[in-house]
Every structure is written in C-alpha cells, then in structure tokens.
Amino acid sequence: MSKVLVSDPIDQAGIDILSQVATVDVKTGLKPEELVKIIGEYDALMIRSGTRVTKEIIEAGTQLKIIGRAGVGVDNVDVAAATRQGIVVVNSPEGNTIAAAEHALAMMLSLSRHIPDANASVKRGEWDRKTFVGAEVYKKTIGIVGLGKIGSHVATVAKAMGMKLLAYDPFISTERAEQLGCQLVDMDLLVQQADYITLHIPKTPETTHLINANMLAKMKPTTRIINCARGGIIDEEALATAIKEGQIAGAALDVFESEPLGESSLRSLGKEVILTPHLGASTTEAQVNVAIDVAEQIRDVLLGLPARSAVNIPGLGPDVLEELKPYMQLAETLGNLVGQLAGGRVELLNVRLQGELATNKSQPLVVASLKGLLFQALRERVNYVNASIEAKERGIRVIETRDAAIKDYAGSIHLEATGSLGTHAVTGALLGDGEIRLTNLDGFPINVPPSHHMLFTVHRDMPGIIGKLGSLLGSFNVNIASMQVGRKIVRGDAVMVLSLDDPLPDGILTEITKVPGIRDAYTVTL
C-alpha cells in the first residue's frame, strides 16, 4: 500500500480520502532535517504553507510521486527540483479564493475603523470613543494589484460597497477588467490615486519588493495597504518607515517575508497597522475545500490517474489527457521505437502531426514522444512531468511540424530522430478500434501492429532473402510470430518487419547482416 505523509494541519476530510488508498502519517511541525530523514519512505507529501519543500527534501524523496499543496501558493516548494525528479506538484487553485478575498476585505474595514485596537481597549475596561474615529470606504478608490481569482472577488464586493475600482494586472484584458467594473491602469497611476491598495499577486522575482520605498513615496498620506497575498511583495522595513513618518496612513498584513514573523519594526506600530498570522485561507469552508481537492488529486495520482491541477505539467489536464490518451500512447510507442532505431545519442526529434491531428494541441504529443524516446535511457524515471526537461538537458532539439494534407489515416504521427548514428523515421496511426499500426518505416510503407520484440531489416528485394532469414532465426530457435515486407519499387530496397516471440539472442544481429542482400538489421523491444 502507498504511504502519504501529511506535514501540515489538514482537514480530516482530506485524510479520510487519502486513507482509502494509502497509509497516512500525520506529522506536523517537523524540522527540515527530520523531514529529510523520513521522506524516503513516502509516495506522496501533503502540505500547506508551513512546510518548506527544498531541493534537499525532494532529492531525499526517492519514492515521491506527488506533492500536494492544500492551498494556492507553491512558492514554498522547489517546483523545478520536483519537475526534474518527475514528481507532480498539485495545488488547489480555487478552494480558498473566497476565504482569502473576505480576509482582505475584513482587513480593509478593520483598518479603516480601528476595530482590533478599539476591541482591545474595551476589553481592557476603557471606553474611548475619540481615538478610534475611522474613515469610510464608500466612494473611496481601491487599487487592486492582481485581478485574478481573489482580486476579482474583492473587486465585486468593493464595487457593491460603492468604491471606485482601479486595477493593475498586465495579464488581464481590458474587457475582463471592465466586466468587473475596474479601470485598468499602470502601477504608477494606481499607487498615486488609490486610497486602499490591496495585493493579490503571486510572489515572483518581478513582484518581490514591488512595494518599496520608491512606490511608497508616490502614495497619498491617506493611503492604506492590504497584503493578503505573499510576504516579500512589500519591503517591510520601508513600509514601517513610511507609516512612522506619516507618508501613508497604515497597513494590514496577513503575510510576511519570513514566517512566523520574528523581530519586526511593524510590531511596535499602533492602530495604523494590523497584523494577522497568515489567516487568509483559515476558514472551515476553505480548509475542507482545499483538503478534499488536493487529497483527491493525490489519491488519483497514486492510482495512476491524472491530476486536475498539476502546476508542473502545463497543458496536460485530465480533459486533454482523456481526449488524447490513445494518441499519446501512439506517440510514446513511436518515440520508443525511433529512439532504439536511431541508437546512440539523439540530437534532433522532428514531430509531425498529420491529417486530422494537425489541428490538435501538439504539446502533449511532443511530451509523450519524448517520454518514449528517453525510455531506453531512463526507464521508469522518465514521465510526463520531466520528459521535456530531461530532453533539454540532453541537448535534444525538438521541431514540431504539421501536415493536414496527409490523409492516409484519419490522424497519424511521424517521428524522425537524428543522432550520432544517423537518421530514422517512423509513422504510426490508430485504427478505428484504437489499435496502433506502424504505417511507415524509414520511408517504406508497412502496416503492422507493434509487438514486444521486433526485428527490422533493410535489404535488396530479391528472391530467397526471406527464406534465408527465416532459416537463420530458426537455427537459433527464434520463433517468428508475423512478418511483413515493405517496398517502394519491385527489386529495389525493401524493409522486413518481423514480430518475434522471444528477444533476439546476443550476436545474431551481426549474423543477419552477413546474409547476402541484407544491408542493416535492428532489433527493438517495446
């Protein structure tokens, strides 16, 4: 039975799903060195933002097939290292959207009305109505940085509260922004005009310290900033200084450069600063949503099924896989075959989608071709996650072409591999019942199903060759299951394709090429 490690607090609903297919160990609060020590036993790791999944942990996770992040941000996972090792990384892109948006809105209103400090003062026994005079959000301008899932919900609610909406998001269309009642502006205009600035972007090299001393200097003294996205998008020291000096009115932060928040000048600020301990996703509803969403994906991957929200298999969602599955199997078989025919180091793979397939998404078929091509070198270590990166690291260049005019079969795939030992090409198609047919080999038309052990020869089309080869194989006790000859012209060059019941014993290939008329011979195992 598979083993899953849950290293952050996850709702029981998720644990129950995982327990259907795996032994589940819940061990929270592990130190990195403790995690490195035990991760090698596990097939899957389920986390939230508390566990930092470093390269070292990933490399120690020799059995890991999947890392499931019960939430949105995967910045605590070394996704590149996971990809390199063929580990799928999944998240729950929508499970906590509403929770995070509502937290940002709650922070905005709390900050405007000093609710946390007013509450604390009443609880201390005071009745101070002067200190806590606030500001209304009605008719004020909110600047939303990042108009994705969370930013969009914030926009909808802010509009309903009578706010004017500005948004900065270089990847969103003007139409989408207008639908949400937002005016798309550049970042400079947004920071100059907004009374409230709320961040809903991922932390990337481009967004790190997006809000810095320079940006803060452009804001109005009445501006308040809300960050429920990621720590590090705001330069915390510059923010504390700007608030202390009255450059801006305040900030409400849920996320920090380093979590848990340690020594920080933000802690010493008064009612103009609200700090929460990364609570954006901490609602009962969101935690159930993300736990179920991610646990289902871990369960599926452990059962050999695709995951719906894999962050490191772009373009290979379950819908695509479902539709293209038979063709991906075809591409993988052809890749494996052409890789063995080419032998040696392949430098260039040309993937041509033909007939009806020419209008299809090529990326999944390219990935499947590469997976097949690399199978002899990497065996089970190559999968859809790491095939492209493994190929790139081996210097294999991929060219994709399309030819809708080739209509011998409804759709076919042609792979041509060029390497240190020459160029070979194979074409394959699917029959009506989904069975694979090899339809061309190095330019010779054939029509054979692939089989486990195959022998291909290139010979001169002349009487007696087939008999001689049959006798030779017979003398080594090799049984031929089927045989077909493909030729372009009578008595010209031809290929012979044989399916064998057993693998070809060592040394016979050389004997075969000694048969007069046979130029080359290749054996493959599929």
Ligand SMILES: NC(=O)c1ccc[n+]([C@@H]2O[C@H](COP(=O)([O-])OP(=O)(O)OC[C@H]3O[C@@H](n4cnc5c(N)ncnc54)[C@H](O)[C@@H]3O)[C@@H](O)[C@H]2O)c1
């Ligand atoms: N505090 C929490 O507990 C909590 C909970 C959930 C999500 N989050 C964080 O909130 C953020 C947003 O989540 P989401 O689900 O809305 O993501 P999303 O992918 O739906 O939206 C992000 C938006 O940011 C935009 N964007 C990317 N780079 C940008 C840039 N350089 N400048 C401006 N816009 C840019 C994208 O175009 C996208 O529209 C993420 O960082 C996520 O990790 C925090």
Ligand SMILES: O=C(O)[C@H](O)COP(=O)(O)O
């Ligand atoms: O990206 C997210 O989903 C949030 O930051 C939530 O993090 P959490 O799961 O640790 O609460």
